[in-house]
Amino acid sequence: MPPVQTKPPRSQAMSLPLTILVYDGLSMLEFGAAVDIFRGHASPDAPWYQVTIASVDGPTVTTQAGVLLTSQAGREALLGSHTIVIPGWRQLADTPDAQLLQLLRQAHAQGSRLVSFCSGAFLLGHSGLLDGRAATTHWKYARLFGELFPKVNLQLGDLYVINDGLCSSAGSAACLDLSLQLIRQDFGAERANQSARRLVVPGVRDGGQQQYIELPMPRERCQLGPVQQYALQHLANELSVDDLAAHAHMSRRSFDRHFKASFGLSPKQWLLQARLAHAKHLLSTSKLSIEQIAASCGFRSGQALRDQFVVSVGVSPLRFRQQQLH
Structure with a gap:
């Protein structure tokens, strides 16, 4: 036939x-x-x-x-x-x-x-x-x-x-x-x-992959600038919001309120975005393994980084790295 x-x-x-x-x-x-x-x-x-x-x-x-x-x-x-x-x-x-x-x-x-x-x-x-x-x-x-x-x-x-x-x-x-x-x-x-x-771009980047959103900065000059810098310099550590509040010499409640007013995000949300932004930078510019990058950014394990990356970015860390190479 x-x-x-x-x-x-x-x-x-x-x-x-x-x-x-x-x-x-x-x-x-x-x-x-x-x-x-x-x-x-x-x-x-x-x-x-x-x-x-x-x-x-x-x-x-x-x-x-x-x-x-x-x-x-x-x-x-x-x-x-x-x-x-x-x-x-x-x-x-x-x-x-x-x-x-x-x-x-x-x-x-x-x-x-x-x-x-x-x-x-x-x-x-x-x-x-x-x-x-x-x-x-x-x-x-x-x-x-x-x-x-x-x-x-x-x-x-x-x-x-x-x-x-x-x-x-x-x-x-x-x-x-x-x-x-x-x-x-x-x-x-x-x-x-x-x-x-x-x-000279990747043939496919899924629409669900998230935009490369810049890390939120203070809306204006504020007293939390030193805390922000401290956090960025210690991302590999197990930083908590309580740690940041103590560094700012504020109560947790007062710190949460001032931080949200200055950055438009809760301290926890900002800290997660900071870790992800650093992970993206390392994926794009280094040959470190996923486990090494996870440790450098304060994630408990490579799997924790993978899980959070898929949720927040829309693709896996490996897929993200591959796209940066095209």
């Missing part, structure tokens, strides 16, 4: 119309990434994206860097696109004009996939499309995003989130991970891996 011939998916049989939205105040980093990946990685003998640069602010926009950029189309080009890419956004707390928000809602209702890079999630948030859904953005915008859009399930730790045709990525580098995942969905793993090699 001859093999059954299956019809290739639509996404593999033809090119897909993709619109990159531009605006006054455009972020060149996110815009450049979108253009390079979705237009620059095209192959003349294989389906890819048909890219249109569409402006919401007239035929010429001025980027954050003061560069003038001429678009190919206006905002009406958003309708009919397979994918709409939003490379960041401006004046995050200000409500965008109603027509633009309606166009985004209409496009999504008609089946368009909406993709936000970094702060572009704010435009989707203002549209109301993210209400009741999961999304992510850069960790430094988390507080403002949560205040503006309390109905959105903000997945701060994730590199990217794909949810019902609404896709969002975290920091600027995470837009590469999201883009590669979309290429994988649209044109298969081989094309995604080709793009990854061209970008």
Whole structure:
């Protein structure tokens, strides 16, 4: 019996119309990434994206860097696109004009996939499309995003989130991970891996892997700075919150209150993040074993480090180290 011939998916049989939205105040980093990946990685003998640069602010926009950029189309080009890419956004707390928000809602209702890079999630948030859904953005915008859009399930730790045709990525580098995942969905793993090699990045970083969030620092100068430095210098020790309170010459209750007010985290949460941050540094820059790194960071064992790493970072220490080598 001859093999059954299956019809290739639509996404593999033809090119897909993709619109990159531009605006006054455009972020060149996110815009450049979108253009390079979705237009620059095209192959003349294989389906890819048909890219249109569409402006919401007239035929010429001025980027954050003061560069003038001429678009190919206006905002009406958003309708009919397979994918709409939003490379960041401006004046995050200000409500965008109603027509633009309606166009985004209409496009999504008609089946368009909406993709936000970094702060572009704010435009989707203002549209109301993210209400009741999961999304992510850069960790430094988390507080403002949560205040503006309390109905959105903000997945701060994730590199990217794909949810019902609404896709969002975290920091600027995470837009590469999201883009590669979309290429994988649209044109298969081989094309995604080709793009990854061209970008010199890992072919796959799971969306559930957490952002590399910086260790929280005091919101302003405070009396706990010496305690923080003491903790960072003694991470290998079995430090407890009681130890830190004693070093600060405070009662435990007073120390907890002052620490939370200064750092935005409880002392226990901050200490765990400090240990994990040091572990990430050693995984990225040394050849120490997992057991040695665990001891250097104050974890009871290599297994304790592995367990906490998977919970907090989303991947194992070994997987994290491998990704740093690509």
